[in-house]
Amino acid sequence: MKRMLLSLCLLLFILTLNGQSVSELRAKKSNAETQIRLTSSLLEEARKSEQSSLSKLQLLNSQISYRNEIIESINQEIGLVDWSISNNNEIIGMLQSDLKRLKKEYASMIRFAQKNKNSYDMLIFLFSAESMNQAYKRWLYLRQYAKYRRSQAEIIHLVSGVMDENLAKLSERKKLKTELLNGKLEEFRLLEKERGQQNDFVATLQKKQKDLKRNIREQQKIQDELNRQIQKILEEEARKTADKSGFSLTPEQKLIAADFEKNKGRMPWPVERGIITEHFGVHAHPVLKQIKVRSNGIDISTNVGAKARAVFGGEVSRVFAISGGNMAVIIRHGSFLSVYSNLREVTVKSGEKIALKQEIGTIFTDQSDGNTTVMKFQIWKESQKLDPEEWISQY
Secondary structure (H helix, E strand, C coil), X not given: CHHHHHHHHHHHHHHHHHHHHHHHHHHHHHHHHHHHHHHHHHHHHXXXXXXXXXXXXXXXXXXXXXXXXXHHHHHHHHHHHHHHHHHHHHHHHHHHXXXXXXXXXXXXXXXXHXXXXXXXXXXXXXXXXXXXXXXHHHHHHHHHHHHHHHHHHHHHHHHHHHHHHHHHHHHHHHHHHHHHHHHHHHHHHHHHHHHHHHHXXXXXXXXXXXXXXXXXXXXXXXXXXXXXXXXXXXXXXXXXXXXXXXCCCCHHHHHHHXXXXXXXXXXXXXXXXXXXXXXCEEEECCCCCCCEEEEXXXXXXXXXXXXXXXXXXXXXXXXXEECCCEEEEEEEECCEEXXXXXXXXXXXXXXXXXXXXXXXXXXXXXXXXXXXXXXXXEEEECCEEECHHHCECCC
């Protein structure tokens, strides 16, 4: 009985654990599929221009990255299914062993009952007792034996039912594994197609090295201008504090900064929908591998006409134009700053209080770069650059 209960508890634990893990993997896979659909639509929009561009390549690189995420999620789910099948086989073996033993015990009880089914034999068994107390105990034994025999039949029925259900689930898991393997093959087929397109893009762009290097210099100028504007804010704040140790914060600004920090990893995106095509930090150029590029934030590709929106409530510190980089807005959230650049037009002004998700401007669409719409987004804590991907929601 203990062994059977252990088998049932183990089965319940495996099903619960497996269900939670699969749900997490499927959520991740679903998010990657959503991002791929968005990337595909942005690429389709960009293909209206036949010109090969770095922005198109970055979109395709993102799509390939999400495709790999899907394949990895499928691999992990297949691993969980294999683990579940292996454990289910072991549990089924335990249940079959228990069932065999229970049936053997039950058969022995039935044979004993058949031998002693005569009421006369039972009376002899009772009246042959040496005392009334012994006779009473024999009577209790007969009652308990009959009750135990009934319970054994119920347990056999229960174990048989659980084993049948588990065999059915095992069959479902084997079917699921087949479906996952077929899905994996399809994803690999799409991945190979995308890698072929990626190689074509790279080959075409490598012939335009002068243009790419000029683009890198222009982007560096834009980044330097953003840095200068942020530095001005830092200098203004330093003049307000005698010890020059950081931002001068009012009690309200301290609360805003604390709330901003509490929401790390849960903030909305600065666009309604988009794909990250440039990540924070230092990394190799997508085409000119010998060149390292440094990004103080992230680039988000989105659809034509998309609006930039505030990731948190705060106050506009700066609205300014950047030569070659369109308009930019800096919003202050206590000791934090969020920076939105490459905007075609801005709908807010310096000193204005901003609410969460409030629209602050329209993102510029570059027709000379394949009709791509890219917003540049940064987060700072005073003079410290932060990775925006760690602050915005991932799903």
